[in-house]
Amino acid sequence: xxxxxxxxxxxxxxxxxxxxxxxxxxxxxxxxxxxxxxxxxxxxxxxxxxxxxxxxxxxxxxxxxxxxxxxxxxxxxxxxxxxxxxxxxxxxxxxxxxxxxxxxxxxxxxxxxxxxxxxxxxxxxxxxxxxxxxxxxxxxxxxxxxxxxxxxxxxxxxxxxxxxxxxxxxxxxxxxxxxxxxxxxxxxxxxxxxxxxxxxxxxxxxxxxxxxxxxxxxxxxxxxxxxxxxxxxxxxxxxxxxxxxxxxxxxxxxxxxxxxxxxxxxxxxxxxxxxxxxxxxxxxxxxxxxxxxxxxxxxxxxxxxxxxxxxxxxxxxxxxxxxxxxxxxxxxxxxxxxxxxxxxxxxxxxxxxxxxxxxxxxxxxxxxxxxxxxxxxxxx
Amino acid sequence: xxxxxxxxxxxxxxxxxxxxxxxxxxxxxxxxxxxxxxxxxxxxxxxxxxxxxxxxxxxxxxxxxxxxxxxxxxxxxxxxxxxxxxxxxxxxxxxxxxxxxxxxxxxxxxxxxxxxxxxxxxxxxxxxxxxxxxxxxxxxxxxxxxxxxxxxxxxxxxxxxxxxxxxxxxxxxxxxxxxxxxxxxxxxxxxxxxxxxxxxxxxxxxxxxxxxxxxxxxxxxxxxxxxxxxxxxxxxxxxxxxxxxxxxxxxxxxxxxxxxxxxxxxxx
Numbered sequence: 001x002x003x004x005x006x007x008x009x010x011x012x013x014x015x016x017x018x019x020x021x022x023x024x025x026x027x028x029x030x031x032x033x034x035x036x037x038x039x040x041x042x043x044x045x046x047x048x049x050x051x052x053x054x055x056x057x058x059x060x061x062x063x064x065x066x067x068x069x070x071x072x073x074x075x076x077x078x079x080x081x082x083x084x085x086x087x088x089x090x091x092x093x094x095x096x097x098x099x100x101x102x103x104x105x106x107x108x109x110x111x112x113x114x115x116x117x118x119x120x121x122x123x124x125x126x127x128x129x130x131x132x133x134x135x136x137x138x139x140x141x142x143x144x145x146x147x148x149x150x151x152x153x154x155x156x157x158x159x160x161x162x163x164x165x166x167x168x169x170x171x172x173x174x175x176x177x178x179x180x181x182x183x184x185x186x187x188x189x190x191x192x193x194x195x196x197x198x199x200x201x202x203x204x205x206x207x208x209x210x211x212x213x214x215x216x217x218x219x220x221x222x223x224x225x226x227x228x229x230x231x232x233x234x235x236x237x238x239x240x241x242x243x244x245x246x247x248x249x250x251x252x253x254x255x256x257x258x259x260x261x262x263x264x265x266x267x268x269x270x271x272x273x274x275x276x277x278x279x280x281x282x283x284x285x286x287x288x289x290x291x292x293x294x295x296x297x298x299x300x301x302x303x304x305x306x307x308x309x310x311x312x313x314x315x316x317x318x319x320x321x322x323x324x325x326x327x328x329x330x331x332x333x334x335x336x337x338x339x340x341x342x343x344x345x346x347x348x349x350x351x352x353x354x355x356x357x358x359x360x361x362x363x364x365x366x367x368x369x370x371x372x373x374x375x376x377x378x379x380x
Numbered sequence: 381x382x383x384x385x386x387x388x389x390x391x392x393x394x395x396x397x398x399x400x401x402x403x404x405x406x407x408x409x410x411x412x413x414x415x416x417x418x419x420x421x422x423x424x425x426x427x428x429x430x431x432x433x434x435x436x437x438x439x440x441x442x443x444x445x446x447x448x449x450x451x452x453x454x455x456x457x458x459x460x461x462x463x464x465x466x467x468x469x470x471x472x473x474x475x476x477x478x479x480x481x482x483x484x485x486x487x488x489x490x491x492x493x494x495x496x497x498x499x500x501x502x503x504x505x506x507x508x509x510x511x512x513x514x515x516x517x518x519x520x521x522x523x524x525x526x527x528x529x530x531x532x533x534x535x536x537x538x539x540x541x542x543x544x545x546x547x548x549x550x551x552x553x554x555x556x557x558x559x560x561x562x563x564x565x566x567x568x569x570x571x572x573x574x575x576x577x578x579x580x581x582x583x584x585x586x587x588x589x590x591x592x593x594x595x596x597x598x599x600x601x602x603x604x605x606x607x608x609x610x611x612x613x614x615x616x617x618x619x620x621x622x623x624x625x626x627x628x629x630x631x632x633x634x635x636x637x638x639x640x641x642x643x644x645x646x647x648x
Binding site: 007 | 457458574575576579582583
């Protein structure tokens with residue numbers, strides 16, 4: 001089995017690392033502190049093609065594979081997890097479903113602007129009573145001639161504040177159950193569509209997390225994504241890809257935390273020697289590095305399966321589950337290696353710790369990932 | 381004036397790596413590259429940026445040329461990703477251990493193979509050995525003029541205008557092509573990031589690899605035997621740091637003693 005990156009994938013990594021080191025990392029603490037959307041860096045990344053990495057070039061993307069996406073996103077997330085999730089939402093949750101399920105006209109109108117970095121997208125599935133139970137959609141869609149009227153609310157929508165386009169899920173007829181769920185693209189500025197609340201969060205504070213309100217929002221039928229009733233299938237497919245994105249984001253956070261711990265352990269002197277000479281610290285570093293490597297391989301494996309058009313749902317869940325829990329463990333240990341200093345905002349590990357937690361929750365909690373994996377095991 | 385520009389790029393170990401990771405092959409007096417991130421030498425990237433800007437304004441073509449090991453194609457892919465139109469690699473065991481004279485001779489042979497050129501650009505100094513010689517030597521080999529330490533270049537009708545940074549200020553030089561120039565960084569030539577779609581396109585572009593026999597190289601002027609510059613010794617300087625605590629009853633006293641100590645050490 002060959003784990004070597006191709007020359008292009010390696011160049012993706014280098015380019016992403018250059019931008020991450022020079023443009024993103026120096027601002028990451030401020031972005032976190034001020035809970036400020038990193039507009040400038042997102043614009044730069046968009047211009048260079050980071051918001052539509054797997055989108056064919058004819059639709060404004062880079063036309064690269066999922067492995068390239070993983071290596072680039074890890075570098076960006078290593079510098080700033082907020083920027084990482086903004087990138088992941090645009091690539092995995094927004095561009096992918098439009099590419100897979102959109103008509104040619106929809107691709108031109110809704111995919112090109114986001115993949116080419118001119119606009120932002122978001123994915124509005126979660127509702128107050130539809131989290132892990134995503135099929136329990138309360139938002140209603142009512143067909144009226146050539147339009148649909150949408151009513152309801154969405155919550156925890158990443159990029160909701162900045163998004164020019166939202167993939168919105170709504171139930172056509174509760175009697176149809178999950179077969180009634182339908183997806184639409186709603187454009188910002190459509191009457192009745194508004195951001196009703198911007199949440200204050202523990203981590204990834206540079207990305208917005210919003211409640212969206214839909215009050216009789218009229219969406220033309222040509223904005224329906226896929227067929228009526230195809231929404232849940234579309235959402236689950238997008239989330240499979242999204243899990244590769246979040247696994248990668250977690251990996252980037254873990255790598256950053258590990259590197260900070262390694263550097264600190266080499267500098268911090270106690271009892272007359274750097275603490276890296278103590279076995280207790282060495283064992284922590286060894287565990288961190290090993291788990292990160294395992295998480296990376298799981299994530300790249302899921303991406304490689306996606307690139308081969310093979311089934312990758314179970315592997316994406318395994319990668320997301322393991323990488324996110326690794327990020328949490330590694331960030332916790334990184335603070336432990338730093339001792340009291342790790343608890344202070346003067347050092348970046350407390351940010352990594354806060355950023356890591358969400359990766360165990362969004363785009364499917366760890367428990368949801370275990371359900372997906374177990375279901376696949378029992379049905380294989 | 382559409383310009384045919386060649387930019388010579390050198391692949392070196394990333395200068396940003398920690399000094400502790402820097403390893404030497406003492407016997408062969410060379411740096412060990414294995415396992416390190418390899419990049420295009422910094423000023424060569426500025427040269428490439430100058431070339432790309434010139435092409436965008438005046439039209440023409442940019443070719444990146446590298447002398448190096450087989451793996452140096454990755455540096456050329458990087459140049460193509462930034463926007464170079466073509467690239468070629470000079471790679472042959474005969475070129476191993478060339479000194480600056482040998483490198484200039486081999487690069488000149490590569491440039492001649494590319495056909496008529498208007499402008500040849502190099503970084504003003506290499507990021508590994510700190511040489512400033514290849515550009516001027518290359519001009520000598522090609523029998524054309526050379527402008528060193530140019531930070532900006534403009535194309536006018538039939539001539540090139542160079543902004544040259546010198547110790548006393550800035551010189552403006554006009555030169556008729558073909559000409560060689562070495563490039564120094566300034567705020568106008570910060571290397572651009574490659575667009576991801578250009579990286580993908582670069583991956584598909586073929587990069588010819590030229591052996592010594594493919595270009596008109598005088599075998600007696602390249603390789604270890606032709607060296608005129610000998611490296612006497614190669615070592616990583618040992619840096620020692622010690623900590624000295626200055627005592628005193630009050631802040632003023634501590635400051636006085638610190639100032640005296642710094643003066644004693646001839647640091648102030």
